[in-house]
Amino acid sequence: xxxxxxxxxxxxKTRGQQVTLSCSPISGHRSVSWYQQTPGQGLQFLFEYFSExxxxxxxxxxxxxxxxxxxxxxxxxxxxxxxxxxxxxxxxSSLFWGKDTQYFGPGTRLTVL
Amino acid sequence: xxxxxxxxxxxxxxEGKNLTINxxxxxxxxxxxxxxxKYGEGLIFLMMLQKGGEEKSHEKITAKLDEKKQQSSLHITxxxxxxxxxxxxxxxxxxxxxxxxxxxxLTVIP
Numbered sequence: 374x375x376x377x378x379x380x381x382x383x384x385x386k387t388r389g390q391q392v393t394l395s396c397s398p399i400s401g402h403r404s405v406s407w408y409q410q411t412p413g414q415g416l417q418f419l420f421e422y423f424s425e426x427x428x429x430x431x432x433x434x435x436x437x438x439x440x441x442x443x444x445x446x447x448x449x450x451x452x453x454x455x456x457x458x459x460x461x462x463x464x465x466s467s468l469f470w471g472k473d474t475q476y477f478g479p480g481t482r483l484t485v486l
Numbered sequence: 487x488x489x490x491x492x493x494x495x496x497x498x499x500x501e502g503k504n505l506t507i508n509x510x511x512x513x514x515x516x517x518x519x520x521x522x523x524k525y526g527e528g529l530i531f532l533m534m535l536q537k538g539g540e541e542k543s544h545e546k547i548t549a550k551l552d553e554k555k556q557q558s559s560l561h562i563t564x565x566x567x568x569x570x571x572x573x574x575x576x577x578x579x580x581x582x583x584x585x586x587x588x589x590x591x592l593t594v595i596p
Contacts, residue, residue, distance in 0.1 A: 418585070477529040478528050479527055
Protein backbone atom coordinates (compact mmCIF):
# COMPACT_ATOMS: atom_id res chain seq x y z
CA UNK A 374 0.00 0.00 0.00
CA UNK A 375 1.29 3.44 -0.85
CA UNK A 376 2.02 5.67 2.10
CA UNK A 377 0.93 9.22 2.76
CA UNK A 378 2.12 11.57 0.06
CA UNK A 379 2.59 15.31 0.31
CA UNK A 380 3.19 17.85 -2.41
CA UNK A 381 5.19 19.86 -2.93
CA UNK A 382 8.15 18.70 -0.83
CA UNK A 383 9.80 22.12 -0.79
CA UNK A 384 8.42 25.59 -1.20
CA UNK A 385 9.85 29.07 -1.02
CA LYS A 386 7.51 32.03 -0.68
CA THR A 387 7.76 35.66 0.31
CA ARG A 388 5.94 37.45 3.09
CA GLY A 389 2.36 38.34 2.28
CA GLN A 390 1.88 35.57 -0.25
CA GLN A 391 -0.36 32.60 0.25
CA VAL A 392 0.40 28.91 -0.13
CA THR A 393 -1.53 25.68 -0.59
CA LEU A 394 -0.15 22.31 0.48
CA SER A 395 -1.60 18.99 -0.55
CA CYS A 396 -1.86 15.63 1.20
CA SER A 397 -3.03 12.27 -0.13
CA PRO A 398 -3.78 9.77 2.65
CA ILE A 399 -3.19 6.04 2.66
CA SER A 400 -5.88 4.30 0.63
CA GLY A 401 -8.88 3.62 2.85
CA HIS A 402 -7.93 6.18 5.48
CA ARG A 403 -10.59 8.78 5.99
CA SER A 404 -9.00 11.07 8.55
CA VAL A 405 -6.27 13.58 7.77
CA SER A 406 -4.45 15.71 10.32
CA TRP A 407 -2.00 18.53 9.78
CA TYR A 408 0.91 19.54 11.97
CA GLN A 409 3.45 22.32 11.99
CA GLN A 410 6.98 21.53 13.16
CA THR A 411 9.48 24.22 14.07
CA PRO A 412 12.71 24.05 16.10
CA GLY A 413 11.28 26.39 18.74
CA GLN A 414 7.75 25.04 19.16
CA GLY A 415 8.18 21.44 18.17
CA LEU A 416 5.27 19.57 16.63
CA GLN A 417 1.98 21.42 16.92
CA PHE A 418 -1.44 20.24 15.83
CA LEU A 419 -3.18 22.39 13.23
CA PHE A 420 -6.42 20.59 12.41
CA GLU A 421 -8.01 17.25 11.66
CA TYR A 422 -10.52 16.40 8.95
CA PHE A 423 -12.78 13.40 8.66
CA SER A 424 -15.44 12.89 6.01
CA GLU A 425 -14.85 16.39 4.67
CA UNK A 426 -15.57 17.97 8.06
CA UNK A 427 -13.11 19.63 10.39
CA UNK A 428 -13.26 17.63 13.64
CA UNK A 429 -10.56 19.30 15.67
CA UNK A 430 -8.62 22.51 15.47
CA UNK A 431 -5.40 23.59 17.14
CA UNK A 432 -4.50 27.00 18.40
CA UNK A 433 -3.50 28.72 15.17
CA UNK A 434 -4.74 31.98 13.64
CA UNK A 435 -7.42 32.04 10.99
CA UNK A 436 -4.78 32.47 8.30
CA UNK A 437 -4.38 28.72 8.51
CA UNK A 438 -7.23 26.84 6.92
CA UNK A 439 -7.84 23.47 5.39
CA UNK A 440 -10.31 21.30 3.63
CA UNK A 441 -10.88 17.70 2.74
CA UNK A 442 -12.32 16.33 -0.46
CA UNK A 443 -14.67 13.41 -0.99
CA UNK A 444 -11.71 11.15 -1.88
CA UNK A 445 -10.16 12.02 1.54
CA UNK A 446 -7.38 14.07 -0.01
CA UNK A 447 -6.73 17.23 1.95
CA UNK A 448 -5.28 20.64 1.37
CA UNK A 449 -4.16 23.28 3.79
CA UNK A 450 -3.83 26.93 2.98
CA UNK A 451 -1.86 29.66 4.67
CA UNK A 452 -2.69 33.20 3.67
CA UNK A 453 -0.67 36.35 4.23
CA UNK A 454 2.50 34.45 5.00
CA UNK A 455 4.76 35.60 7.82
CA UNK A 456 8.40 34.78 8.44
CA UNK A 457 7.35 32.69 11.43
CA UNK A 458 5.36 30.38 9.18
CA UNK A 459 8.59 28.85 7.94
CA UNK A 460 8.34 25.25 9.09
CA UNK A 461 7.99 21.63 8.16
CA UNK A 462 4.31 20.91 7.59
CA UNK A 463 3.38 17.31 8.20
CA UNK A 464 0.26 15.51 7.20
CA UNK A 465 -0.91 12.29 8.85
CA SER A 466 -3.70 9.92 7.94
CA SER A 467 -5.64 7.42 9.98
CA LEU A 468 -8.61 5.15 9.46
CA PHE A 469 -10.94 7.15 11.68
CA TRP A 470 -10.70 10.34 13.68
CA GLY A 471 -9.99 10.98 17.30
CA LYS A 472 -8.34 7.82 18.49
CA ASP A 473 -6.45 5.89 15.87
CA THR A 474 -2.85 5.39 14.83
CA GLN A 475 -1.64 8.15 12.55
CA TYR A 476 0.76 7.54 9.68
CA PHE A 477 2.80 10.48 8.49
CA GLY A 478 3.87 11.77 5.13
CA PRO A 479 7.38 13.08 4.38
CA GLY A 480 6.35 16.69 4.96
CA THR A 481 6.49 19.94 3.03
CA ARG A 482 9.33 22.27 3.91
CA LEU A 483 8.05 25.86 3.63
CA THR A 484 10.49 28.74 3.71
CA VAL A 485 9.13 32.28 3.91
CA LEU A 486 11.53 35.05 2.90
CA UNK B 487 3.00 24.44 29.30
CA UNK B 488 4.03 21.20 27.70
CA UNK B 489 1.67 18.32 28.41
CA UNK B 490 4.21 15.70 27.42
CA UNK B 491 7.75 16.12 28.67
CA UNK B 492 10.51 13.91 27.36
CA UNK B 493 13.85 13.23 28.96
CA UNK B 494 16.60 13.44 28.17
CA UNK B 495 16.43 16.13 25.46
CA UNK B 496 19.41 14.59 23.71
CA UNK B 497 21.47 11.48 24.05
CA UNK B 498 24.82 10.45 22.60
CA UNK B 499 25.73 6.80 23.04
CA UNK B 500 28.35 4.41 21.78
CA GLU B 501 27.12 1.72 19.43
CA GLY B 502 26.11 -1.37 21.35
CA LYS B 503 25.01 0.49 24.47
CA ASN B 504 21.50 0.35 25.92
CA LEU B 505 19.49 3.49 26.50
CA THR B 506 16.13 4.68 27.86
CA ILE B 507 13.96 7.63 26.90
CA ASN B 508 11.13 8.77 29.14
CA UNK B 509 7.87 10.51 28.37
CA UNK B 510 5.82 11.99 31.22
CA UNK B 511 2.34 13.37 30.89
CA UNK B 512 0.77 16.10 33.01
CA UNK B 513 -2.68 14.72 32.19
CA UNK B 514 -4.29 11.30 32.20
CA UNK B 515 -2.97 9.09 29.45
CA UNK B 516 -5.53 7.28 27.32
CA UNK B 517 -3.14 6.08 24.68
CA UNK B 518 0.55 6.67 24.16
CA UNK B 519 2.33 6.51 20.82
CA UNK B 520 6.01 6.41 19.99
CA UNK B 521 7.37 7.74 16.73
CA UNK B 522 10.83 8.14 15.24
CA UNK B 523 11.86 10.95 12.93
CA LYS B 524 14.92 11.39 10.78
CA TYR B 525 15.86 15.06 10.58
CA GLY B 526 13.57 16.99 8.25
CA GLU B 527 11.51 13.95 7.35
CA GLY B 528 8.18 12.47 8.32
CA LEU B 529 7.48 10.46 11.45
CA ILE B 530 7.67 6.68 11.49
CA PHE B 531 5.20 4.92 13.76
CA LEU B 532 6.94 2.59 16.22
CA MET B 533 4.26 1.38 18.60
CA MET B 534 1.18 2.27 20.60
CA LEU B 535 0.45 1.49 24.24
CA GLN B 536 -3.03 1.60 25.66
CA LYS B 537 -3.20 -0.13 28.98
CA GLY B 538 -1.23 0.44 32.14
CA GLY B 539 1.63 -1.98 32.43
CA GLU B 540 1.46 -2.79 28.73
CA GLU B 541 4.80 -3.52 27.15
CA LYS B 542 5.51 -3.85 23.44
CA SER B 543 8.62 -4.63 21.47
CA HIS B 544 9.68 -3.97 17.91
CA GLU B 545 13.06 -5.41 16.98
CA LYS B 546 15.40 -4.03 19.64
CA ILE B 547 13.04 -1.33 20.87
CA THR B 548 10.76 -1.91 23.87
CA ALA B 549 8.20 0.51 25.22
CA LYS B 550 6.25 0.34 28.44
CA LEU B 551 3.36 2.32 29.85
CA ASP B 552 3.03 3.12 33.56
CA GLU B 553 -0.49 4.48 33.90
CA LYS B 554 -0.18 5.39 37.57
CA LYS B 555 2.91 7.50 36.97
CA GLN B 556 1.44 8.77 33.69
CA GLN B 557 4.71 7.87 32.12
CA SER B 558 6.07 5.79 29.29
CA SER B 559 9.61 4.62 28.69
CA LEU B 560 11.30 3.56 25.47
CA HIS B 561 14.27 1.27 25.79
CA ILE B 562 16.74 0.43 23.04
CA THR B 563 18.96 -2.57 23.50
CA UNK B 564 22.39 -2.77 21.85
CA UNK B 565 21.97 0.50 19.95
CA UNK B 566 23.04 0.77 16.31
CA UNK B 567 23.67 3.79 14.06
CA UNK B 568 20.32 3.04 12.39
CA UNK B 569 18.60 3.91 15.67
CA UNK B 570 19.78 7.52 15.43
CA UNK B 571 17.07 10.14 15.03
CA UNK B 572 14.49 12.02 17.04
CA UNK B 573 12.11 10.02 19.18
CA UNK B 574 8.73 11.53 19.90
CA UNK B 575 5.97 10.38 22.17
CA UNK B 576 2.42 11.41 21.43
CA UNK B 577 -0.91 11.10 23.20
CA UNK B 578 -4.50 11.48 22.18
CA UNK B 579 -7.24 12.78 24.38
CA UNK B 580 -10.41 11.04 23.29
CA UNK B 581 -11.38 12.92 20.20
CA UNK B 582 -9.48 16.05 21.03
CA UNK B 583 -6.27 17.15 19.51
CA UNK B 584 -3.22 14.96 19.49
CA UNK B 585 -0.18 16.15 21.46
CA UNK B 586 3.47 15.38 20.90
CA UNK B 587 6.28 15.41 23.40
CA UNK B 588 9.28 17.68 23.27
CA UNK B 589 11.38 15.06 21.50
CA UNK B 590 14.64 13.26 22.28
CA UNK B 591 17.51 13.46 19.83
CA LEU B 592 19.57 10.27 19.73
CA THR B 593 23.06 10.04 18.25
CA VAL B 594 24.77 6.65 18.05
CA ILE B 595 28.52 6.74 17.58
CA PRO B 596 29.92 3.77 15.62
